[in-house]
Amino acid sequence: MRYVGRPVPRLEDARLLRGRGRFVADLAPVANVHHVAFVRSPHAHAEIRSIDASAALASEGVLAVVGPEDGRRWLRPFSVGVDGAEPYWPMAIGRARYVGEPVAVVVARDRYLAEDAAERVRVEYEPLPVQMEVEGAPVVTSRSFRFGDPEGAFARAAHRVGATFRFPRYSSTPIECYAVLADWSHAEEEVTVWSNFHGPFVMQPLIAACLGLPENRVRLICPPDIGGSFGIKSGVYAYIPLVALASRLAGVPVRWTADRWEDLVASQAGTDRVTRAEVAVDAEGRMTALRLEITDDVGAHLRPPEPATLYRCFGNLTGAYRIRDLAVEARAVLTNRPPTGLNRGFGGQQLYFTLERLVDMVARRLGLDAAEVRRRNLVPPAEMPYRTPLGGVYDPGDYPALLDELLARADYPGLVAERDRLRAQGRLAGVGMAMVIDPSGTNLGYIELARTPEERSRGLGKSGCTESATLTMDPLGNVRLRIATAPEGQGHETVAAQIVADELGVPISSVRVDAGVDTAAQAWNVSSGSYSSRFAPITSSAVIRACAALKARLRAIASGILEASPDDLELVDGSVRVRGTDRALPIRRVAGLAHWDPGALPAGVEPLLHVTASFSSHLARSPGQDDTVDSSICYGAVADLCLVDIDPETYEVAIRGYWTVHDSGRILNPLLADGQVMGALAHGVGGALYEELVFDRAGTPLATSFADYLCPTAREIPEVHIHHRHGETPFVPSGARGIGEGNSMSAPAAVANAIADALSERGVEITELPVHGSKIWKWLQETATAR
Amino acid sequence: MRSITLRVNGRPVTAEVEPRMTLADFIRERAMLTGTHLGCEHGVCGACTVLLDGASVRSCLLFAVQADGREVTTVEGLARDGELHPLQRAFHVHHGLQCGFCTPGFLMALAELWPSRGLVGREEIEEVVSGQLCRCTGYAGILAAAYDAFGVA
Numbered sequence: 001m002r003y004v005g006r007p008v009p010r011l012e013d014a015r016l017l018r019g020r021g022r023f024v025a026d027l028a029p030v031a032n033v034h035h036v037a038f039v040r041s042p043h044a045h046a047e048i049r050s051i052d053a054s055a056a057l058a059s060e061g062v063l064a065v066v067g068p069e070d071g072r073r074w075l076r077p078f079s080v081g082v083d084g085a086e087p088y089w090p091m092a093i094g095r096a097r098y099v100g101e102p103v104a105v106v107v108a109r110d111r112y113l114a115e116d117a118a119e120r121v122r123v124e125y126e127p128l129p130v131q132m133e134v135e136g137a138p139v140v141t142s143r144s145f146r147f148g149d150p151e152g153a154f155a156r157a158a159h160r161v162g163a164t165f166r167f168p169r170y171s172s173t174p175i176e177c178y179a180v181l182a183d184w185s186h187a188e189e190e191v192t193v194w195s196n197f198h199g200p201f202v203m204q205p206l207i208a209a210c211l212g213l214p215e216n217r218v219r220l221i222c223p224p225d226i227g228g229s230f231g232i233k234s235g236v237y238a239y240i241p242l243v244a245l246a247s248r249l250a251g252v253p254v255r256w257t258a259d260r261w262e263d264l265v266a267s268q269a270g271t272d273r274v275t276r277a278e279v280a281v282d283a284e285g286r287m288t289a290l291r292l293e294i295t296d297d298v299g300a301h302l303r304p305p306e307p308a309t310l311y312r313c314f315g316n317l318t319g320a321y322r323i324r325d326l327a328v329e330a331r332a333v334l335t336n337r338p339p340t341g342l343n344r345g346f347g348g349q350q351l352y353f354t355l356e357r358l359v360d361m362v363a364r365r366l367g368l369d370a371a372e373v374r375r376r377n378l379v380p381p382a383e384m385p386y387r388t389p390l391g392g393v394y395d396p397g398d399y400p401a402l403l404d405e406l407l408a409r410a411d412y413p414g415l416v417a418e419r420d421r422l423r424a425q426g427r428l429a430g431v432g433m434a435m436v437i438d439p440s441g442t443n444l445g446y447i448e449l450a451r452t453p454e455e456r457s458r459g460l461g462k463s464g465c466t467e468s469a470t471l472t473m474d475p476l477g478n479v480r481l482r483i484a485t486a487p488e489g490q491g492h493e494t495v496a497a498q499i500v501a502d503e504l505g506v507p508i509s510s511v512r513v514d515a516g517v518d519t520a521a522q523a524w525n526v527s528s529g530s531y532s533s534r535f536a537p538i539t540s541s542a543v544i545r546a547c548a549a550l551k552a553r554l555r556a557i558a559s560g561i562l563e564a565s566p567d568d569l570e571l572v573d574g575s576v577r578v579r580g581t582d583r584a585l586p587i588r589r590v591a592g593l594a595h596w597d598p599g600a601l602p603a604g605v606e607p608l609l610h611v612t613a614s615f616s617s618h619l620a621r622s623p624g625q626d627d628t629v630d631s632s633i634c635y636g637a638v639a640d641l642c643l644v645d646i647d648p649e650t651y652e653v654a655i656r657g658y659w660t661v662h663d664s665g666r667i668l669n670p671l672l673a674d675g676q677v678m679g680a681l682a683h684g685v686g687g688a689l690y691e692e693l694v695f696d697r698a699g700t701p702l703a704t705s706f707a708d709y710l711c712p713t714a715r716e717i718p719e720v721h722i723h724h725r726h727g728e729t730p731f732v733p734s735g736a737r738g739i740g741e742g743n744s745m746s747a748p749a750a751v752a753n754a755i756a757d758a759l760s761e762r763g764v765e766i767t768e769l770p771v772h773g774s775k776i777w778k779w780l781q782e783t784a785t786a787r
Numbered sequence: 788m789r790s791i792t793l794r795v796n797g798r799p800v801t802a803e804v805e806p807r808m809t810l811a812d813f814i815r816e817r818a819m820l821t822g823t824h825l826g827c828e829h830g831v832c833g834a835c836t837v838l839l840d841g842a843s844v845r846s847c848l849l850f851a852v853q854a855d856g857r858e859v860t861t862v863e864g865l866a867r868d869g870e871l872h873p874l875q876r877a878f879h880v881h882h883g884l885q886c887g888f889c890t891p892g893f894l895m896a897l898a899e900l901w902p903s904r905g906l907v908g909r910e911e912i913e914e915v916v917s918g919q920l921c922r923c924t925g926y927a928g929i930l931a932a933a934y935d936a937f938g939v940a
């Protein structure tokens with residue numbers, strides 16, 4: 001191995017550092033591109049009485065205004081994954097259900113003119129009552145699950161510890177906003193769309209159905225560069241039919257580049273959740289049973305893939321702990337907030353905020369150390385691979401060793417002493433930890449849990465995590481790899497090139513990678529894309545498979561000249577060599593032969609140096625009749641510890657030190673792995689302390705710019721000590737688990753636990769996020785009065 | 788409409804523009820340099836940062852007509868003769884960028900400080916870096932790159 005495992009700096013940087021990236025807004029793939037601007041509802045809930053577009057249509061440079069009637073006529077609602085739920089239209093038809101919902105689309109010569117005209121569209125609304133409280137909101141999906149004997153376990157429990165937890169709604173606000181360029185061809189009855197969509201490509205058939213087109217007439221192109229997403233841009237799919245329809249009706253190609261207001265009020269956010277949770281604990285502090293009553297606020301529409309937030313972590317709902325009895329209520333409700341969806345950590349931050357806070361509450365109740373309670377409950381290595389009661393199969397890891405390493409690296413006793421020293425100075429200081437199981441490589445089948453076994457048995461099964469890779473070798477032996485991940489900064493080009501170079505035994509400089517997607521020109525499937533940390537376990541494994549296929553072909557081609565069986569040939573140092581000898585042919589000779597002189601090949605040998613291979617794990621299965629599902633292919637483990645220091649006067653929270661230890665299997669590129677850890681952690685810290693999409697009671701969003709939606713800057717992010725435990729997961733050929741989401745799940749919990757520790761002597765318990773000075777002040781006032 | 792001429796990365800660019808056209812849009816759509824990115828269009832994220840007569844500005848907050856006759860430097864003007872600027876090299880080595888969308892802004896904000904290297908320390912660098920938003924890196928790689936390029940320990 002020459003490249004994998006080394007901190008190879010990125011190949012992508014060469015263009016990005018020079019300002020030569022190719023983001024959607026930089027592309028001019030066709031002539032005469034016009035711009036759209038959206039007319040959006042100013043009301044959280046209103047009947048649309050009438051629309052008058054005449055003034056807009058008379059404005060300079062305007063070609064068309066697409067209104068609800070056009071939507072009703074030319075589009076079809078998206079089908080949703082829950083029987084009986086209302087279908088989802090991507091624009092307000094008849095009724096607007098959140099502030100910012102698209103009501104009309106204006107097409108004009110440029111963006112300035114389109115925005116001018118959008119202001120001239122007169123819409124008459126009749127406001128309706130709004131639903132902003134989660135309590136009492138209409139339930140759109142609800143399921144109950146029972147595993148083992150939770151009632152018995154709770155009856156036998158020495159202690160029961162519980163609380164209601166509120167996890168906020170926030171977004172990762174990628175710096176590049178949504179962008180779509182659509183070119184409708186009336187002649188071909190086809191639409192070509194350039195967008196910063198990145199999957200899951202299960203949305204491609206949904207887009208086609210919404211447009212009433214066969215799937216092979218919706219060509220989606222994702223450019224090589226996407227300016228961050230963290231899941232948020234998966235939601236751009238809902239805008240694609242609207243922009244495509246605007247192109248269709250205006251008769252010109254059109255472009256939409258969202259602004260930050262649109263991003264904050266009408267793109268996608270993580271799901272806010274209320275969880276009533278209770279854990280049964282025996283006299284020694286072992287957690288035996290867990291009861292979770294989860295309510296997700298999915299906003300105004302159950303927009304696919306919701307209610308997936310409820311189920312993404314289903315297989316690992318018990319976290320790192322050996323809890324065998326469970327009762328779970330999972331429901332989603334509708335409110336007059338915008339629709340939710342993927343956001344880095346997807347379902348994990350909501351889950352672990354609850355679970356890890358509960359563990360700390362158990363520790364406090366029993367007078368035990370938080371680390372000790374965790375140690376008593378961790379799944380022991382002897383039980384690996386461990387099957388959770390919910391069907392998740394954890395690939396081998398040593399969780400107690402992970403915890404020990406964290407405590408040693410961070411000098412836990414020293415950190416506690418530091419906390420006590422700060423307290424003695426009058427500071428509010430606290431130490432907090434979190435341990436999470438970080439799922440990667442989603443099995444899409446988990447979404448089916450939203451249906452009952454009975455409902456599922458009526459349809460086709462759903463499962464899968466397939467990814468593919470295509471390798472092409474040119475006559476000089478250089479290779480081009482094509483994958484369908486549409487990365488948004490993760491560095492897939494670099495890591496894939498490292499893998500190919502090692503597998504084929506060629507220098508990395510001879511490998512070129514295309515990771516942008518064109519559904520008309522490459523292998524892809526509904527699971528394709530970048531989401532659920534699937535590159536390391538899944539895509540990498542597909543790349544390894546493609547290399548194996550190309551190697552087999554090269555060996556077969558070379559076997560004639562080398563007069564050896566293909567099985568005796570190996571690829572090393574840019575050559576095909578007879579194993580154990582110095583008889584070898586440069587790869588370039590072998591490739592040249594295949595291209596230029598296929599007549600010289602051994603009989604029956606395929607001359608084409610172009611292979612596509614795929615990887616799909618047999619573990620990805622549709623849910624069983626007993627409602628168990630292995631919701632992800634791999635499960636990494638992350639352990640975090642931090643020290644917070646709260647100013648006793650301003651209550652400003654500062655993180656004084658942060659340690660994180662990962663068991664992520666094989667590390668393909670440590671430089672990039674640590675970059676993912678830092679990025680995920682920054683999102684977790686933001687969610688814990690600063691970021692929240694706040695609405696007033698009328699449903700008006702209050703965080704509509706970066707002046708009132710607070711993203712952490714360099715000053716707010718602590719110094720982080722990152723460590724990796726080494727090992728490979730045997731569950732996938734790459735040996736690697738995902739790494740880009742774990743700390744988005746763990747950091748909110750670890751920071752919350754540290755703050756809870758800091759405030760423990762003041763009678764304040766942390767059951768909601770984000771925590772900032774004004775909230776701490778309020779809680780301290782309340783407890784002071786209560787006393 | 789007004790005819791204006793800006794020197795962008797040393798080359799004159801003349802165009803008829805509406806007074807309301809932002810400098811950012813002028814750079815992207817008239818000078819056809821798409822390295823300058825827009826992340827908020829209200830002056831907070833810093834993705835659109837360029838140098839105007841050597842001083843860093845948010846190009847989303849200025850009108851192009853305000854820059855008439857002046858010298859603009861964008862990220863495309865940082866590398867000389869194909870050689871990356873030391874800041875660009877440091878960002879590469881320290882993994883100071885992921886999606887790269889914020890990167891031109893960080894580079895140009897730091898480029899303003901570049902003539903003062905040797906005179907500035909961590910505090911000044913952190914001040915500049917914390918005036919820009921990056922959602923990918925958690926800033927660790929950016930700070931490491933900047934400290935290294937400026938030669939501060």
Ligand code: FES
Nearest residue numbers: 826828830833847
């Ligand atoms: S785009 Fe100018 S500061 Fe954000």
Ligand code: FES
Nearest residue numbers: 885889921922923
């Ligand atoms: S690298 Fe993506 S926003 Fe900074």
